[in-house]
Amino acid sequence: MLDTVTLDQLRVFITAADEGSFSAAARKLRRVQSAVSQAIGNLEAQLGVALWDRSTKLPTLTAEGRSMLTAARRVVGEADSLRKLAAGMVTGLEASVSLCVDALFPVCALVDLCRGLASAFPSVDLRVDTQPTSLVAARVLSGAATLGVVGATGIPPGLERQVLSPIRMIPVVSVEHPLARHEGRIPASRFAEHVQVVLAAPEQGDEHSVLSFRTFCVADLATKHALVRAGLGWGNLPEHVVQADVRSKRLARIQPEPWGEGEHVFHLSAIYRPDAAFGPVHRWILAELAKLCPRDAGLPHRPREAKSRRRNHRPR
Structure with a gap:
């Protein structure tokens, strides 16, 4: 199932964590809130892990979610570095x-x-x-x-x-x-x-x-x-x-x-x-x-x- 996880899903997850809510993440990403909720729900299903505790009025990260957040930042960071390196090589860097x-x-x-x-x-x-x-x-x-x-x-x-x-x-x-x-x-x-x-x-x-x-x-x-x-x-x-x-x-x-x-x-x-x-x-x-x-x-x-x-x- 990990093969189907996308960088976009990870970026949405990170943004929601940084902004503190799905609605704030939607505003930051300029998307509707339902699209953010769906992206995070699909990510949880593909990972087989509950990243957010939705039992409260405002969803909060679970212990597993906090651990996954660290890994997600690392994956996205490496992907960004790869993109910059490839772009640099195209321009002669x-x-x-x-x-x-x-x-x-x-x-x-x-x-x-x-x-x-x-x-x-x-x-x-x-x-x-x-x-x-x-x-x-x-x-x-x-x-x-x-x-x-x-x-x-x-x-x-x-x-x-x-x-x-x-x-x-x-x-x-x-x-x-x-x-x-x-x-x-x-x-x-x-x-x-x-x-x-x-x-x-x-x-x-x-x-x-x-x-x-x-x-x-x-x-x-x-x-x-x-x-x-x-x-x-x-x-x-x-x-x-x-x-x-x-x-x-x-x-x-x-x-x-x-x-x-x-x-x-x-x-x-x-x-x-x-x-x-x-x-x-x-x-x-x-x-x-x-x-x-x-x-x-x-x-x-x-x-x-x-x-x-x-x-x-x-x-x-």
Whole structure:
């Protein structure tokens, strides 16, 4: 008998429950009350369950009716999602997106991107993967990710690039660390006696920037940040990661003499394969990345047009 239950019957049942009476449901659905009563009566007959207690002046849901109401909402919700997904596919809406971002990507921007995507495209599945710089492009090239966000040195030949925002890496140390008491530029010789915290998989600002003889190698940015804050060493970290600690005087900026001002500024870029045929979801993500990255990366930046390694190419 369940095969004969229709979505319309379930919608009428849900509306009657939400509105509190058959007459109110009829007004909401713009039907005569007898049509609503008949639809619900047929549903009860097909399910073999009394959904409404009609012994009182105003029918009320039975215990079984309340349980069925939950199931009915779930069925109708899934059906609505299926309809939206099919409609999206007809208009070119992608079913899923896989995004791989550099470990240095601003977390606030990533959270807002995911929140906006869930609101704008509720039927689209999203997979987010955070990887070291050296692995982001590999995932895009292999097709494991449809979009990547990475620093300029992590972009090999064969990928398209859209510049998003500059990232400034700044050398910092705990205010309790001896290096914090040094005024002005610090000679390279002073770093020999102190530990430098670096990422085990070299990221932007770490690869050619080891000044200390002793290093603590860590696997992720959060651990590096925590060790530097704990005073266990000094390190080069993204400005957007440490700016709150600098303002609160938990961390202090230092000036290594071997490094020039602005030496460790690089650009985050969105990357994708040249054969990518982007629909509305991917185009929306690219536009949002161009807005969110400059907002959270710590440097003023005006979004620019997509740059391509092939002339006149744009994601479709």
